[in-house]
Amino acid sequence: MKSSFFKILTIFILFSYAFIAKSETLNPPQTQTKPLKVCVVLSGGGARGFAHIGVLKQLEAMHIPIDCIAGTSMGAVIGGLYASGLSASDIEQKLQNLKLNDIALDRVERRALPQSVREDDDRYPLGATLGLSENGVRLPAGVVQASQFQELIQNWTAHLPSDINFDQLPIPFRAVATDLETGEMVVFNKGSIHKAIRASMAAPGVFAPTEIDGRLLSDGGLVRNLPVDIARSMGADVVIAVNIGTPLLPRDKLQTLFNVSQQMVNILTEQNVQAQKALLQRQDILIEPDLGNIGFMDFGRSEEATLIGEKAAEKMRTQLQALSLPTAVFVSAQHMRTHPQLPPITIGFVDIDNNSQIPSVDIRRQLGIPIGSIYNADEINRKLAILNNAREFDSISHELVQRDNEYGVRVDARGRNWGPHFLRFGLNLSSGFDGAGGFRLQVGHRRPWLNESGLEWRTDATFGNETRLHTELRQPLFEREGMFISPYIEFNDTTVNQYVDNTRVAEYDLRSEKAGTDIAFRLGDESKLGEARIGINYNRYNIHPKLGGFLLNSDNSLTNINLPSGSLQQLGIKTSIVIDQLSDPSFPRDGYKVAGNVFFGLNKSDHNYQETSFTTEWAKSFGSHSVNLKLSAAGLFQSSTALQGIGSTLGGFQKLSAYQQDQFSGNYMLYGSATYLLRAVNFEMAGQSLFLGSSFEAGNVWDTGKDISIPSLRKSLSLFAGFNSFMGPIYLGFAVGQGGAKSVFFQMGRQ
16 A cells, blocks of 8 residues: 555656656746947047948937947037937938038138138138147148037037036947047047037047147048947947048058048058947947048038948848848837936026137127026027127137036137238239239238237238238227228339330339328128228329330331329328128129229329229129129329320220230220120039130220210130139139230239
């Protein structure tokens, strides 16, 4: 009995173990697995970085979770915007409506500039402004301050607190920069995201470095262009690295100083990229879009780069899909991300951090930010842009800050402290390929802010065929951007040719000395429209023969030519006005310009005279085609003892192009032209174009009013090619006129 009991018990135990083993086989133990943390690494590469947008679009379409982002330079721009809550499509759409080349290079539409800045740009197109101080000649720290780019990023991230921890962004984010003094890597993990992005993208020699917390920072690509290790430090299990770095140039491209300098930076960058690529592990994914000839500065090719980025990510679909989430899970994860949002902020204070010569009280007045108003980053940046356009600062920006439990605005004004004297240069060359030509070197000196009210000293000098010196002071009378008083003096010495028909028979020396004081009125906001003046003016002219005086007749006899000689001095009232709304002074595609001068002589003598001149220009474009119409008139009303040679002249490029320089002179002038321009090539990166054009001109000068007649107008027809180079406009063309007049001309600079 007992034996049977033990047998039954043994069978029951064995059956129980078998049942339990079978149950464990059917229902294995549940283990909790941690989801993989996916981090995207976006490299620098300038405009090539728009490929990052395309990659991010594909990652969204494949439902790839992005748990963190580390970016450098342009990778920091795209990555920072994406981490702040914008989708890839949001970033793409915002960029489509912008002129990215202009924004990246801080180019401003000419009509948005003050009149004095427009005049300087027209007169002095050569290179950068030089600073001059007791320490010698200096250049600005960078070619471009990137003010517009920073303002744009700030406007797009204005919903974020200025002191946010980057781990609290919708996607945790890191930006990499380089300390220019120590060479150390700087990783931003908190603070103002737009300032972190600006520091990371400050490419050496292109964008000026920026200062944050006492450190002078430049492009992060110098130390970590593909920051894989930063992503690892953020806890990444899987890294998706996107490398769009600029490839090294071949030998035949290393012919310029800029390209050699860029190659040196690219070599350093490529070395640290290779070191970071070596850190990638088997589970990581490397995407390298084939961006072909899209260059570092090709910001106008954003759509093309975005599409290439999409295609590159699509090629990696097999590897990427292993990270893909089901649609419902992906959408839920996206909604669960926190999106920090600033509530409406009342401005409690405005602080000015200012190292410029411009008084802080003047900056505060011009910005006009009311205490108690609602903070609006876009509106404040619009006002700051006006100050930046006046070119009195290296940069001026703002930040929303918190102090004593209230919010306010801190304005950071960085002055042009590489002065205080500033020099600009221009060059003018002309040739008719017949031995006659002209050469002028122009030098401009500016010394702003001689006192706290904004006194400025301006000097313009010309050397070559003409020697000219004009110097003046501009003292604001009330507000700095309002009316000003301007005392001036001017000396001019030029050689003027004299012609009989189409033959140059003599040349003479014309010297003038002028002095006066004007009251000037700026027209439009910040003188964007133009300027008007009225004042007392003293003129003195002296004219003396230099060469010539004889004409060889057909029978080999000589005829004596009386060369003008004499002197004149006059005190009078002079008024002038200029309204300039042309898109470009040399190749205008739209806009208009009106300019006029009137001089009333006050001397009651035989040398009394009055003078007036008027010019108007209008341009309109239709696609690649544009039309430019111009009309000029002038009159010199002299007494019976008229002095020859001080009136108007015609002849030379865009002044009856088929004829010689200043071939016709007289007291009365009438001139008109109609020019057609075809924009044959558009160099978007440089913001310039190659034009093919044709111009019909008609005009003449007369000594007396009774001689003026339409039938006596001389005509000229020209064909030319033109380009607005960094040295100024360049023209090469051919012109024909009446009586066999013709000219093959080369012109650099404005006549």
